[in-house]
Amino acid sequence: MPPQADPTPSGVLFETDTQTPDLGLDKDVSILKKARPRKYEYVWFNIMWFLFLHVASAYGIYLVFTSAKWQTNVFAFLVHLCCAIGIGAGSHRLWTHRSFKAKTPLRILLMIWQTMGFQDCIFEWARDHRTHHKYADTDADPHNAERGLFYSHMGWLCVKKSPEVLEGGRRIELKDLYDDPVVMHYLKMMPILCFVFPTIIPVYFWNETWLNAFLIPTILRYTCGINIVWSVNSFAHVFGYRPYDKSLNPRENIAVWMFCVEGFHNYHHTFPWDYRATEHPILNMLTPTIMFIDLMAKLGQAYDLKTVTPEIIKQRAQRTGDGTHHLWGWDDPEFTEKMKLRYGITNSERKTA
């Protein structure tokens, strides 16, 4: 008999979950982080599928440089960009975190791009990701990083979900997803949008070979897309600094951000309803997902964008951060006197001390 699943929240999901003035939980969540010994039940279909995707993608990379037309490579990148925005702005920031609201045309566009990137249907993506935030790094987290880098990257998709994860998912509020017809009418278009459409276009419009068209804009592009999202779950939960909350595993990882668009993961887990990737305006401006949401807001398609005030961020970084915050990390050995002088101008406490 598996142990009775009774997951305890280890993170905030919505503003309503917060218990302290600086928008955190009123307990030390570091003691909840764990991974009990567990017998895995393998999902062989997924294992063989991932194996095929990665072997075929390796050949796809070879074809990119040896025989593909340039139009095919550019097309693959553009499809990838649309999928990344569909998942980053759609499944993640809109449907999982409700960090902004979107009018129906924008929701339909994001649904189409998300479907093209196919990483489960929107409903399952959002439910699993809400579970990930609420029970981060516990046994109820679908990709619990306490089980190691490979498990949190893709291992979790190669085995059946544990009773704790299933129970965690059942306790997540999902009414808003059931109520959104755009979310619930999704999966039917997946094979066409994700696999057929990106293969046919290059053959029809610029006479690409079927093999190149299938392996580059379809298989390689798809495999890159899933690995990018997986890397946030794995690398950004292990490597990097924790300037906002050191009790959480998620970290700020600039390398993950450069490759994966998301990577300021300590900020994101500390304030998940903030539509921005980070508090730094320039880094947000360089993040395609955030640029896209900002553009849609200017066009009136996105509205009620949520952010966290600098004052709250400061309070939180000072109370729970690991001391590496660029403004308030006074105890970090890497924070030199020169840097303190430079940034001290904006640190009122330091100035008046």
Ligand SMILES: [Zn+2]
């Ligand atoms: Zn995470």
Ligand SMILES: [Zn+2]
């Ligand atoms: Zn998230």
